Amino acid sequence: MTDTKIIDKEYVANTYNRFPVEIVSGKGSYVYDNDGKEYIDMGSGIGVTSFGIADDVWQNAITEQLSKVQHMSNLYYTQPCAALAKMLCEKTGMKKVFFSNSGAESNECAIKVARKYAAEKKGAEYSTIITLVNSFHGRTLTTLSATGQEHYHELFQPLTPGFVHTPANDLEALIDTANKNKTAGIMMEIIQGEGGVLPLDADFVKGVAKFAKENDIVLIIDEVQTGNGRTGELYAYMNYGISPDVVSTAKGIGGGLPLGATMLGEKVEAVLGFGDHGSTFGGNPVCCAGAVSIINRIDEKLLNEVKEKSKYVFSQFENADGVEEVCGLGLMIGIKPSKKTAAEVLKVCMDNGVLCLTAKDKVRLLPALNIPMEALEKAVAVIKKAIAE
Numbered sequence: 001m002t003d004t005k006i007i008d009k010e011y012v013a014n015t016y017n018r019f020p021v022e023i024v025s026g027k028g029s030y031v032y033d034n035d036g037k038e039y040i041d042m043g044s045g046i047g048v049t050s051f052g053i054a055d056d057v058w059q060n061a062i063t064e065q066l067s068k069v070q071h072m073s074n075l076y077y078t079q080p081c082a083a084l085a086k087m088l089c090e091k092t093g094m095k096k097v098f099f100s101n102s103g104a105e106s107n108e109c110a111i112k113v114a115r116k117y118a119a120e121k122k123g124a125e126y127s128t129i130i131t132l133v134n135s136f137h138g139r140t141l142t143t144l145s146a147t148g149q150e151h152y153h154e155l156f157q158p159l160t161p162g163f164v165h166t167p168a169n170d171l172e173a174l175i176d177t178a179n180k181n182k183t184a185g186i187m188m189e190i191i192q193g194e195g196g197v198l199p200l201d202a203d204f205v206k207g208v209a210k211f212a213k214e215n216d217i218v219l220i221i222d223e224v225q226t227g228n229g230r231t232g233e234l235y236a237y238m239n240y241g242i243s244p245d246v247v248s249t250a251k252g253i254g255g256g257l258p259l260g261a262t263m264l265g266e267k268v269e270a271v272l273g274f275g276d277h278g279s280t281f282g283g284n285p286v287c288c289a290g291a292v293s294i295i296n297r298i299d300e301k302l303l304n305e306v307k308e309k310s311k312y313v314f315s316q317f318e319n320a321d322g323v324e325e326v327c328g329l330g331l332m333i334g335i336k337p338s339k340k341t342a343a344e345v346l347k348v349c350m351d352n353g354v355l356c357l358t359a360k361d362k363v364r365l366l367p368a369l370n371i372p373m374e375a376l377e378k379a380v381a382v383i384k385k386a387i388a389e
Ligand SMILES: *Cc1c(COP(=O)(O)O)cnc(C)c1O
Pocket: 101, 102, 103, 104, 105, 107, 136, 137, 138, 139, 189, 193, 194, 222, 223, 224, 225, 226, 250, 251
């Protein structure tokens, strides 16, 4: 073991079951370990490095800002924060943005907005937030409560009250739950990421949006993983033609620096007032300058490339030897192997120079949005072989 691995094992809290690989450098979709071994990166730091490792445009944007001002408190104006908020609103039709540092925090803000909106409009007892079974919304105690997977809850009681979970793609059950509770909001991922790369049915998504609108319930779409070009649209809800009240995102928006964004639509744009919410680091100028460079480049051309590459990956794995199922959207793809576990496939891929992720029983692929075709072809060949063997 290298010094890093030994020291890490001794001193870093034991929450991550790390792979035995130490990454020391990279460029684009290629990364290198401490022995100089090359890997194609099909995980992008869990959908974070949208344009790959040490991308030039992003790096220039952040270093330029770094040499001007790296942080001011939110007591002052800074240009990158304002510019990013404007850009996000113009591209989505949302009205206002609250910036934080992570996906969990972007969901915390969304939940606070839904509760305050309902408290003022319908009464404080309207506090229930409905989420879906098998969802993932974060690791803080409140977003853990929102997460519809019991095994995350067991040892951390009592959780934040006021969350109920209903099965995905069952509109009747959701409406029944909403009517039985005093409901403030409904929160869901368009594709359940950690839950196994499971896209929701279009009819269900549209049905929920219609029901939420008719009943003045705040509809929150968690786009932490699906957002920022990942599915072939800027945000995944755009694939379904709905207009959420709140969109939360993080991961890929910062291109590798921590940034969360909670976008507020017309219905809730005025809900948060002075002192209702805040963050020391949220909207950090360096993170925002990087994000401006990322969002700027997610244009029609790039989104079409994402769709094309997606088609290629689907066509390669559908009906391939040892593949039970391929699911997902854009460059968020899950592959269920039938001969091995996903973890076993990952190990073989790693030995052969390709880094993938898992999600439940699937091999999960979240490559950089601009992964070169050549790297994608090489990686797909390695993964296919690992699954078929
Ligand atoms: C990763 C993820 C989160 C949590 O984000 P953090 O930045 O780890 O707090 C929340 N929701 C979804 C859908 C995610 O994929």
